[in-house]
Amino acid sequence: MTSVAVGLSRDLAAKRVMRAEVQGYDIAVWRDENGGLHAWNNRCPHRGMRLSHGFVRDGHLACLYHGWHFRKDGGCAYIPAHPELEPPETISATVFSITENAGVIWVSATDTAKAPAEDGEWEPLRSLSFACPPEKVRHAIENTPFAGQLPERAASGHLTAGSTALLVHCAPLGDAETLAHLLVAAGTSLAGRKALSRWCETARESAEAGPA
Numbered sequence: 267m268t269s270v271a272v273g274l275s276r277d278l279a280a281k282r283v284m285r286a287e288v289q290g291y292d293i294a295v296w297r298d299e300n301g302g303l304h305a306w307n308n309r310c311p312h313r314g315m316r317l318s319h320g321f322v323r324d325g326h327l328a329c330l331y332h333g334w335h336f337r338k339d340g341g342c343a344y345i346p347a348h349p350e351l352e353p354p355e356t357i358s359a360t361v362f363s364i365t366e367n368a369g370v371i372w373v374s375a376t377d378t379a380k381a382p383a384e385d386g387e388w389e390p391l392r393s394l395s396f397a398c399p400p401e402k403v404r405h406a407i408e409n410t411p412f413a414g415q416l417p418e419r420a421a422s423g424h425l426t427a428g429s430t431a432l433l434v435h436c437a438p439l440g441d442a443e444t445l446a447h448l449l450v451a452a453g454t455s456l457a458g459r460k461a462l463s464r465w466c467e468t469a470r471e472s473a474e475a476g477p478a
C-alpha cells in the first residue's frame with residue numbers, strides 16, 4: 267500500500283489548502299472551486315515558498331510570495347510582475363496522484379493513489395494527532411479497553427469493540443508524530459461516536475506515555 271491517508275474529506279473545503287507529508291515528501295493538498303482535489307510538491311517552482319501557504323483563485327493555486335498562479339495540471343498560468351508574459355511550459359509544480367473514498371483523502375508520491383478496499387460502510391469520526399510513531403498508535407489502540415473490552419481486529423482490518431466498529435488510518439509525520447484518521451461504521455449513534463472519540467483520546471494518552 268503506497269497511498270497515505272492525509273485527511274478527512276470534510277476537513278478540506280473548496281478553495282482550501284492544507285499541508286501533508288507522504289512518503290517523506292512535503293505536500294500541498296488543495297481543493298478547487300468544483301471540489302476537485304490536487305496534491306503537489308509543497309515547493310513553489312519560483313523561489314521555493316511552500317505552496318500550502320497559497321490561496322485558490324480562478325481555478326488556480328497561487329503562491330503567497332510573489333503571486334504566481336498555477337493551473338490544475340501544475341503549469342504556471344500567470345506571473346503578476348509580468349502580466350503580458352505567457353509563462354514557459356517548463357515552469358510547473360510537481361503533481362502527485364490523489365483520490366478520495368468514503369470520506370478519506372489518499373495521496374501517493376510514487377504511484378497512482380488508491381484507497382484500500384474496506385468491508386462495510388464507514389463514516390468519518392475525527393482526525394487526531396499523536397506525538398509518537400504509528401506503531402505506538404496502533405499498539406495503544408489495540409490495547410486500550412473500550413466499554414470494558416479490548417478491541418478485536420477483524421480479518422478485513424477494522425477493529426470491533428462490542429457492537430462498535432472502528433477503522434483507523436495512520437499517517438506518519440516525520441519520525442515522532444502520527445496523524446490518525448478514524449472512521450466508524452455507518453449508522454453508529456451519536457452517543458457511540460462520542461464514546462469512541464473519548465476512547466481515542468485515552469488511547470492517545472497511553473501511546474504518548476509509553477517509552478520512546
Ligand code: FES
Pocket residue numbers: 310311312313314315329330331332333334
Ligand atoms: S516563491 Fe512562489 S511566486 Fe515567488
